[in-house]
Amino acid sequence: MKSRTHQLSAGRGTYVLLGAVVLVSLFPLYWSVVAASNDQAGISKSPPDLVPGTHLLDNLRRMLDLVDMRKALVNSFVVSATVTVSVVLTATLAGFALAKLRFRGRHALLAVIVATMMVPTQLGIIPLYLMMAKWFGWVDQLQALILPGAVTAFGVFFMRQYLVTALPTELIEAARVDGCSTLRTYWNVVLPVARPAAAVLGMLTFMNTWNDFYWPLLVLTPQNPTVQVALSSLAGGYVTDYPLVLAGALVGIVPILIVFAVLGRQILDGIMQGALKA
Amino acid sequence: MxxxxxxxxxxxxxxxxxxxxxxxxxxxxxxxxxxxxxxxxxxxxxxxxxxxxxxxxxxSLSGWREDQDGSRGTFVGLANYTRLLHDQFFWNALKNTIGIGIISTVPQLMLALGLAHLLNYRLRGRTFFRMSVLVPNVTSVAAVTIIFVQLFGRDYGLINYVLHLFGVSRIDWQAGTWSSWLAISLIVTWRWTGYNALIYLASMQAVPFELYESAALDGAGRWRQFRSITIPMLRPTILFTVIVSTIGALQLFGEPLLFNVSQTPAAGGSQHQFQVMAVYTYQTFLGNGKYGYGSAISWAMFLVIVVIVGINLTLVRRLRGVEGA
Structure with missing residues (x-):
């Protein structure tokens, strides 16, 4: 970005204001550490303790007695990873076809995808629930989360937009002249080119799936929960024991914060690039 | 071919x-x-x-409900929809959704615009600031709401403690209409302001600097530049964020559902004071097993979303009219 060199330097006031914003952004998370590591008395006094205490392990143990958070973490991971792989593969495959292959009806199909992106997800939730609960008998089964999440219109559209410009048509032609089938072309040519956008799509999908709340709450029970479902049952049943409940919240947040710490830079870039295309 | x-x-x-x-x-x-x-x-x-x-x-045209055998597949025509028109809980949910929607998105998007402006300066620790404001957005609704419920606690919550220092007496945030709306909106605002700020920031960086230079030569101050250059140049992005935020606000679910700690069967507050449309739908079909009626509410909700997005689009288009480009 050339214009950056022209950007105005920030004054002290800017740093003060931004510092305040950062403080507000991070404080609730810090507070979950404080509350999860103190006992009830520590966070109930006035003024409450504002530094982490020594009761973290105790609170975690009591929390684990109430909800199966270990199973929840495994379930969340299995669902998020499977959905992510599936979304990225189906989106790059369909995005490739829609961006670079010519076939009858491709404009109509793209229009359908764009249109479905605008339909609120909650509109179909009752039939989807009935389907899982009454027809398939998938209540408490992970495929009830994985299958509806396995493809997204946004993913296809996102990859298609990326590949239209990023994938040179000559490259595909060359592969064809060399006798590559379109599937081999996809594997050897398209996927490597698609990698940056696929990484962004994958990270966003993983985080969205991990944090998804409404749908898992409908089809899972505390016997076989994801992290969010486990948190919901904690919040529902034991509200007065805040150190315990917040220990649960902390466990729910930490994995995603680790992902963010490692890949946050790319997530940030992805969101800002995505914004420019919007 | x-x-x-x-x-x-x-x-x-x-x-x-x-x-x-x-x-x-x-x-x-x-x-x-x-x-x-x-x-x-x-x-x-x-x-x-x-x-x-x-x-x-x-x-939505059927009378299917869990507690009536044989009601599955019965055709009731538009009965569900006429019932909806007289359902005080539906109108209440609509009111709550719109109320919370306004106080959670309007200040949020304005704050985001201001924050983007700050982030657009040449900064040391640029990445640190940007990542920090994005953190709230990557944490889950469930975890965040649980944390905030504790912070908003009536007796021992930190927020009431701080307000107490300023002489405000303890607020029972869940109990009142306005207080619960405000608290829920705060959670939403906390989660989404940074995300929207980054989207605005991306667009701001695409505005040619020369525009500001020539405006400065013409004697335009910072505020004037912001109003006459930044805002008009960002219009497509503002339009985008307004649509996305509106759709999100109208489908709000996790925050109001988990904000309820009263353990009454009515999800969304003891007096339904923060029962939004999505929560009402949830209660109707999952809690009460009314699949037909719940579906009618879903369609009504879709209609509401379409209408309100339409209204907002018109309002944002006006923005250009006022600023005059």
């Missing part, structure tokens, strides 16, 4: 025997495989996305 590079002239050498089969295979590959590639998306989406959408419409 599926041809990738049909412009290539026929300068191929005559195919040696045995290659004919290969090229027929090739042609088949080009005609058929595009459909195979889009098929996984459309098949899965058709079953788990499109079919439920359409089926909601059908269900």
């Amino acid at each position: 599926a041809v990738l590079a049909d412009a290539r002239p026929a300068q191929r050498q005559p195919a040696p025997p045995g290659r004919a089969r290969v090229s027929r295979w090739h042609r088949l590959d080009l005609t058929v495989s595009p459909y195979l590639y889009v098929a996984p998306f459309f098949v899965i989406f058709g079953v788990f996305g499109l079919f439920p959408l359409l089926y909601t419409g059908y269900l």
